[in-house]
Amino acid sequence: MFRSPRSSRSASPTRRTASLALALLFIVAACTSGGTAILSPAPATTAASAIPSTASTATSTPTPAPSFPATLTDDEGTAVTIAAEPHIIVSLAPATTETLFALGVGDRIKGKAQDVFLYPPQAGDVPDVATYDSVDVEKIVALAPDVVFAGGNFLTPPDAIAKLRSLGLTVVVLYAPSVDAVYRDIELTGQIAGRSTQAGAMVDRMRSEFETVRAAVAGLPVPRVFYELDATGAIYGPADKSFLAEMIKLAGGTPITTGSANKYDISVERLIQQDPEVILMADAPFGVTAEQVAARPGWNVMTAVRTGQIRSIDDQTVTRPGPRLYLGLALLARTIHPEASIPSAAPIPAVPDRQ
Amino acid sequence: MTTDSGTLAPARAGIAWIGRARRRSILLAGSGLLALVAVLCVGVAMGSVAIAPLDTLAIVTHRLFGIDLGRTWPASADTIVWDLRVPRVLTSMVVGTALAVAGATFQGLLRNPLADPYVLGTASGAALGAAIAVLLPVRFVVLGFGLLQGLAFVGALASIYTVYRLSRIGGLSPLTSLLLTGYAVGSLLAAGLAMAMYLSGAALRQIFSYLLGGFDAASWPQLAGTLPLVGVGCVLILMRARSLNGLLLGEETAAHLGIDVGRERAILLALASLITAAAVAVSGLIGFVGLVVPHVVRLVVGPNARLVLPLSALGGAVLLAVADVIARSAGEIPVGIVTALIGAPFFIVLLRRSRTGYEL
Numbered sequence: 001m002f003r004s005p006r007s008s009r010s011a012s013p014t015r016r017t018a019s020l021a022l023a024l025l026f027i028v029a030a031c032t033s034g035g036t037a038i039l040s041p042a043p044a045t046t047a048a049s050a051i052p053s054t055a056s057t058a059t060s061t062p063t064p065a066p067s068f069p070a071t072l073t074d075d076e077g078t079a080v081t082i083a084a085e086p087h088i089i090v091s092l093a094p095a096t097t098e099t100l101f102a103l104g105v106g107d108r109i110k111g112k113a114q115d116v117f118l119y120p121p122q123a124g125d126v127p128d129v130a131t132y133d134s135v136d137v138e139k140i141v142a143l144a145p146d147v148v149f150a151g152g153n154f155l156t157p158p159d160a161i162a163k164l165r166s167l168g169l170t171v172v173v174l175y176a177p178s179v180d181a182v183y184r185d186i187e188l189t190g191q192i193a194g195r196s197t198q199a200g201a202m203v204d205r206m207r208s209e210f211e212t213v214r215a216a217v218a219g220l221p222v223p224r225v226f227y228e229l230d231a232t233g234a235i236y237g238p239a240d241k242s243f244l245a246e247m248i249k250l251a252g253g254t255p256i257t258t259g260s261a262n263k264y265d266i267s268v269e270r271l272i273q274q275d276p277e278v279i280l281m282a283d284a285p286f287g288v289t290a291e292q293v294a295a296r297p298g299w300n301v302m303t304a305v306r307t308g309q310i311r312s313i314d315d316q317t318v319t320r321p322g323p324r325l326y327l328g329l330a331l332l333a334r335t336i337h338p339e340a341s342i343p344s345a346a347p348i349p350a351v352p353d354r355q
Numbered sequence: 356m357t358t359d360s361g362t363l364a365p366a367r368a369g370i371a372w373i374g375r376a377r378r379r380s381i382l383l384a385g386s387g388l389l390a391l392v393a394v395l396c397v398g399v400a401m402g403s404v405a406i407a408p409l410d411t412l413a414i415v416t417h418r419l420f421g422i423d424l425g426r427t428w429p430a431s432a433d434t435i436v437w438d439l440r441v442p443r444v445l446t447s448m449v450v451g452t453a454l455a456v457a458g459a460t461f462q463g464l465l466r467n468p469l470a471d472p473y474v475l476g477t478a479s480g481a482a483l484g485a486a487i488a489v490l491l492p493v494r495f496v497v498l499g500f501g502l503l504q505g506l507a508f509v510g511a512l513a514s515i516y517t518v519y520r521l522s523r524i525g526g527l528s529p530l531t532s533l534l535l536t537g538y539a540v541g542s543l544l545a546a547g548l549a550m551a552m553y554l555s556g557a558a559l560r561q562i563f564s565y566l567l568g569g570f571d572a573a574s575w576p577q578l579a580g581t582l583p584l585v586g587v588g589c590v591l592i593l594m595r596a597r598s599l600n601g602l603l604l605g606e607e608t609a610a611h612l613g614i615d616v617g618r619e620r621a622i623l624l625a626l627a628s629l630i631t632a633a634a635v636a637v638s639g640l641i642g643f644v645g646l647v648v649p650h651v652v653r654l655v656v657g658p659n660a661r662l663v664l665p666l667s668a669l670g671g672a673v674l675l676a677v678a679d680v681i682a683r684s685a686g687e688i689p690v691g692i693v694t695a696l697i698g699a700p701f702f703i704v705l706l707r708r709s710r711t712g713y714e715l
Contacts (some may be wrong), residue, residue, distance in 0.1 A: 131686075131687075133560055133564060134564075134571065134687040135571075136403050136687065137439060137571070138402050138403045138404045138435050138439055138440075139403050139404055141404075141431050141434050141435050141439065142404040142431050142432070142435060143431075144429070144430070144431045153557050154557040154558050154559075154560055154561055155557075157560065157561060157564065157571075158561060159561070159571060159572045160571070162501065162572075163571070163572060163574070166574065167434055167438060167439075168434075239556075262554070262556035262557075263553075263554070263556065264556075
């Protein structure tokens with residue numbers, strides 16, 4: 001996984017613990033864990049501005065004037081008022097950056113969080129105002145944004161969110177622990193950006209693509225799948241009821257989970273006892289190979305190792321809770337069921353900005 | 356020691372040393388104050404967003420004295436300079452002062468050159484408090500202080516209180532008992548912290564950033580809450596410099612000098628712990644400052660607490676403010692890394708150069 005430039009300097013027990021925990025940090029940061037977020041209903045998003053019954057008119061008629069000011073509830077239950085359609089946006093969550101670009105308002109993003117797996121490429125032109133663990137509050141204040149999108153569940157440090165709010169900025173915290181929550185976040189983002197119609201259409205498209213995959217894997221055997229996030233030290237995989245576990249289920253597999261709602265490490269014993277039939281290496285980009293996996297002590301008894309069902313997978317589309325999620329699901333389904341034909345979906349085209 | 360040439364020579368040398376120490380301490384205080392002003396200016400003028408120095412000056416004079424220098428600036432510049440940079444620089448100074456004074460006090464009190472503000476388990480207590488606050492699903496902010504600051508403060512004080520009470524049971528000498536109890540309780544709390552971190556899931560990052568320390572969250576309300584505690588605590592410790600000097604000579608000697616050893620030790624311990632707790636609550640755990648600044652001061656001016664305490668206060672403020680400016684300009688790296696990186700080599704050079712015999 002990523003190596004941190006930091007190192008612990010003192011030998012006190014506290015510091016040593018801290019440095020030991022650093023490895024864990026990145027694993028957990030890369031995942032979305034379930035259970036902790038307050039899932040407030042976002043009522044306004046679907047009702048008023050849902051897709052008109054004559055969907056085909058979407059391109060010919062102008063978008064209905066979005067209603068501003070709008071008061072809505074973010075994923076942490078905070079009521080946020082958006083005074084007018086925002087023209088300067090800061091996005092501190094890579095998934096939200098993707099959503100905003102896909103909704104055609106990418107040019108309004110004036111600051112973003114650093115993203116190793118940058119998408120779309122145009123996002124590279126947006127200056128970074130945050131790294132994986134720190135937020136440059138000064139830079140954000142200087143941009144004078146109309147709205148700041150932050151990541152919940154500690155993706156954006158809660159201190160930084162409180163700080164931005166205390167300085168009078170409008171901050172919307174988004175966190176999607178499930179596929180349904182991803183849909184809701186996209187609709188919420190669309191409502192805030194004044195692109196409700198486009199967001200609704202995007203979600204409809206995603207739903208139908210998810211349905212396509214579900215139909216394609218229906219009736220296929222359902223193998224036990226271990227999705228390996230990292231195994232350089234301890235072995236990390238999806239927690240129970242996590243977003244990742246849900247995706248594996250939707251892709252026609254039985255996820256082997258850690259047995260805990262918020263822990264991502266799994267013991268070899270548990271893994272052997274659960275006996276994966278397919279092992280997916282999300283850590284393949286970091287140099288892990290199937291031979292290495294098979295050579296690990298004790299792993300040779302697992303069905304997946306004996307039958308050679310160890311495959312690498314591009315983790316980003318599978319785990320990033322944004323508009324490309326259906327591509328991730330299709331990829332996951334194809335990787336779990338290489339023999340089946342899963343229709344490959346075309347990427348959602350960005351909505352051209354109306355001007 | 357003396358071998359020949361009468362008995363007056365060492366006495367003269369002693370008097371000359373005291374005179375030198377006085378001159379050196381004035382020099383140190385003067386350069387310290389200059390450095391303090393310089394780092395204040397640099398810290399306010401510098402940041403990730405470029406603001407013209409004249410604009411910065413205009414904003415500060417406008418805010419401080421209501422004087423308009425006839426310049427205009429965007430509202431965001433005002434927020435950046437006045438609500439972000441100024442309180443941040445001042446907070447780093449206050450925390451540096453607190454840690455250095457607490458370190459000097461603990462070193463004298465425990466007669467141990469390795470003592471620092473965290474030696475009696477304060478750090479682990481504060482960290483465990485902070486970790487628990489992060490894990491509790493409660494978020495509130497009162498006057499800029501959240502649950503994290505509150506529980507870190509309480510955790511630090513509770514751990515030192517426990518250590519003090521436990522150390523009074525049993526037959527060991529008070530100092531040994533304090534140190535060992537502090538180590539034991541600290542280890543226990545560190546285990547609790549490790550458990551909390553293990554269970555923390557995605558919250559780990561926040562706990563971790565507390566352990567590394569920093570001034571990201573500094574604000575006027577936080578400064579207003581911390582400054583009185585640290586200020587009053589430091590002044591009260593300074594007023595007991597005589598006791599601290601006496602305790603340095605050993606308990607028996609101190610008792611002969613008319614110092615109520617047990618009482619003075621308890622009071623100094625409480626005061627040093629209070630300012631440490633106030634500091635770590637806002638800044639997280641920043642190491643090194645409290646350990647090294649008092650030593651550097653002693654190397655220059657000798658062990659007299661009347662000089663060591665105020666000069667450590669000044670030195671701590673300068674060192675931590677400089678370290679924070681460097682940390683900010685290096686892209687928000689944790690300030691504790693910087694304090695060690697610039698402090699340790701400086702300390703080694705001083706140790707090698709010092710010709711006077713150095714005893715605590």
